[in-house]
Every structure is written in C-alpha cells, then in structure tokens.
Amino acid sequence: MTLSSYSALPNQRVTAANGIDYAYRDTGPADGDDAGVPLVLLQHFRGNLDNWDPALIDALSPARRVITFDNTGVGGSSGMTPNTVERMAYDAIAFVEALDLGGQVDVLGFSLGSFVAQQIALTRPALVRRLVLASSAPQGAAGMHGWAPEVIGAIGEPETSPEDYLSVFFTPSPAGLQAGGQAARRIYGARGEDRDAATSWATRQAQYDAVCTWGIPDHTKLQRLGCLTMPVFVANGDSDPMILPHYSHLLAGLIPQARVKIYPDAAHGFLFQHHTEFAADVDAFLGGPR
Incomplete structure (x- = not known):
C-alpha cells in the first residue's frame, strides 16, 4: 500500500555487502502489485532523505515503486562519505543490490x-533500464571546476538556512x-518527527571534493557517454546558477538516446517548482517505447 505522503514514510535500514547500513524510504505499489521497474533516486549536494520535496515523490509514486536513500556517510547511513563520484557510484550499486530489486532499476x-x-x-550498464538526469553536467566539461563563489557561499557554509538554499534553487x-x-x-515543515x-x-x-574532481576539464571524459545505450531524459531549469542549462544540452548531445527539456523561470530546484509537470514527464519517459 502507498502511504498518504512521502512525509509520513518510516525510515528503514538495510545492510549491504560492503558493510554499510543504508537509511532509505520506500513508497509506491508493493512487489506483486504490478509495480513495474523500481525508481531509485540519488540526492543533491548535502541533501538527505528529508531534502526531497514530498510533492515530487508523491507525484512519482502512484505508478511505480520509488526509493530514496542516503548514500555512504550521508544522513542516517553509516560509514565515511567518499570523495569521488566513482566510489559513490559503487556504494549506490551496493545499496541497490542489498534491496534485491529483481534485476534492473530506473x-x-x-x-x-x-x-x-x-x-x-557507465560502471554497471546492465543494472540501469532508463536514466533521468536532473540539473546535470558531464564529467570533464570546461567551466565546471567548482561552483561560482555566490553559489558555494550560499549552500556550502557550515551553517546554512532554508533561505540560503532558496536563493540557488x-x-x-x-x-x-x-x-x-x-x-x-x-x-522543512511537513515532517515533524522521525x-x-x-x-x-x-x-x-x-x-565538494568529488564535485570539483568531476569538473576538472578533460575532453576524453566527455567521450565516455557515447557508451550509454539506454534511454536518457536530461532536464534543468532555464536559470540554474549551480549547473548552467548549457551543460544539459551538452550532456544530451553526447548520449545517443537522450532527450532534453528545460523548464521556464526555474533554477536548480526546477523539479520541486514544476513537480507536477516534471513527474508527468518522468512518468511518460519511463513508460515510453525504447
């Protein structure tokens, strides 16, 4: 059964083969209810389970099982957060395998x-059926080495407030x-307990070390994306100050089966602002022909 809202879901835990205890939340139709391929969500810089907009998760979950989780060392998960995207990817794969989701995931x-x-x-292509990349950029793209001072100043200080995030999102x-x-x-207000x-x-x-390393200019890294054969949906806001829309177009151009959509009058948090439209677009993409 689906709970009334993401904000009411219990925190769950699973121990993976890498020894990490992962915190996660799970919603949507249960196995056996024609839930289809599960959708696994990967969170933004410094984000945890509570930084997902409940309205977005609730809009995504009626047609499919949706799983959010804290990767290694983040929020309620154990371990030390790695400082490379590659290591984060291996840890995310370990989490998916620990849940035994039955083959492929979106x-x-x-x-x-x-x-x-x-x-x-790229590491485990057989695991991923379809891929959605929100506010994204390819590894090695020129100009991506770190974020603008006003952006990292807003979201990268020891103490940040909702207002700081709003200025970027x-x-x-x-x-x-x-x-x-x-x-x-x-x-910030829908979930009061747990x-x-x-x-x-x-x-x-x-x-942030991982972000900066990802952004070191390297043309050979861009060429890797030609290996991806699954359908990919790339999306962004037209005024994202954190990852400029230019990189969404670049990313989509490097992936053989990619499509791109830019949402109007929106910044880094376009998927929260346009949660109904974005969820409908994701639903149509995940259910569409290959």
Missing part, C-alpha cells in the same frame, strides 16, 4: 546525484519566490 539523479547516476550507468521572480516558499514549507540525521561537515567536504 535511476533519477539530481545534481551531484546525477553525476553518480551517470557513473552507475529558485529564481527571484514572483513565481519563483512563491514556488520556493511553498517548497520550503513542504520540505526526521533523517543531518549531513555532517565531513560529508560536505567529501562531496
């Missing part, structure tokens, strides 16, 4: 999570400010 990666999703698809237009306020109330553990400063440092 993967939706957001921001840093989209880097990890790309690496999963939403545009300053009236529509953007309204959407940001609504998303903040859902993300919240996930906060991410640590050590996790922040390791993740």
Whole structure:
C-alpha cells in the first residue's frame, strides 16, 4: 500500500555487502502489485532523505515503486562519505543490490546525484533500464571546476538556512519566490518527527571534493557517454546558477538516446517548482517505447 505522503514514510535500514547500513524510504505499489521497474533516486549536494520535496515523490509514486536513500556517510547511513563520484557510484550499486530489486532499476539523479547516476550507468550498464538526469553536467566539461563563489557561499557554509538554499534553487521572480516558499514549507515543515540525521561537515567536504574532481576539464571524459545505450531524459531549469542549462544540452548531445527539456523561470530546484509537470514527464519517459 502507498502511504498518504512521502512525509509520513518510516525510515528503514538495510545492510549491504560492503558493510554499510543504508537509511532509505520506500513508497509506491508493493512487489506483486504490478509495480513495474523500481525508481531509485540519488540526492543533491548535502541533501538527505528529508531534502526531497514530498510533492515530487508523491507525484512519482502512484505508478511505480520509488526509493530514496542516503548514500555512504550521508544522513542516517553509516560509514565515511567518499570523495569521488566513482566510489559513490559503487556504494549506490551496493545499496541497490542489498534491496534485491529483481534485476534492473530506473535511476533519477539530481545534481551531484546525477553525476553518480551517470557513473552507475557507465560502471554497471546492465543494472540501469532508463536514466533521468536532473540539473546535470558531464564529467570533464570546461567551466565546471567548482561552483561560482555566490553559489558555494550560499549552500556550502557550515551553517546554512532554508533561505540560503532558496536563493540557488529558485529564481527571484514572483513565481519563483512563491514556488520556493511553498517548497520550503513542504520540505522543512511537513515532517515533524522521525526526521533523517543531518549531513555532517565531513560529508560536505567529501562531496565538494568529488564535485570539483568531476569538473576538472578533460575532453576524453566527455567521450565516455557515447557508451550509454539506454534511454536518457536530461532536464534543468532555464536559470540554474549551480549547473548552467548549457551543460544539459551538452550532456544530451553526447548520449545517443537522450532527450532534453528545460523548464521556464526555474533554477536548480526546477523539479520541486514544476513537480507536477516534471513527474508527468518522468512518468511518460519511463513508460515510453525504447
């Protein structure tokens, strides 16, 4: 059975073969209820289980099983957060294998999570049926080596507030400010008890090291994406200051079966702002012909 909302789901744990205890949440139709291929979500920089917008998860889950989790060392999961995307990908694969999801999964990666999703698809292509890359960029793209000072200043300090994230995740237009306020109330206010553990400063440092390494210019890294044969949906907001839409077009152009969509008057959190439209687009993509 599906619970009323993502904000009401219990925190669960599973121990993988790598010895890590992963915290996760699981919603949507159960196995045996024609749930189809599970959709596994990979979270953004410094994000934990509670940083997903419940409205987005609730919109994605009626037609399929949706699983969110904390990767190694993040939030309620054990271990030390690795400082490379490649290692994060291996840890994510270990989590998926621990749940024994029956073969293939669909993967939706957001921001840093989209880097990890790309690496999963490259490392273990047989595991990934379809791939959704939100606010993403390919490894080795010129200009991606670290984020603009105002961006990392807003979301990379030891103490950050919802207002700091809103300045990066939403545009300053009236529509953007309204959407940001609504998303903040859902993300920070909908769940009062049994919240996930906060991410640590050590996790922040390791993740930003991984982001910066991913962004070191290297043309040969771009060529790897031609190996991906599964369908890929690339999406972003038209005003994302963190990962510019230019990189979404570049990414989609490097992947043989990729399509791209840019959402209007939206920044890094376009998938929260346009959660109904984005979820419908993802649903159509995951259920479409190969």
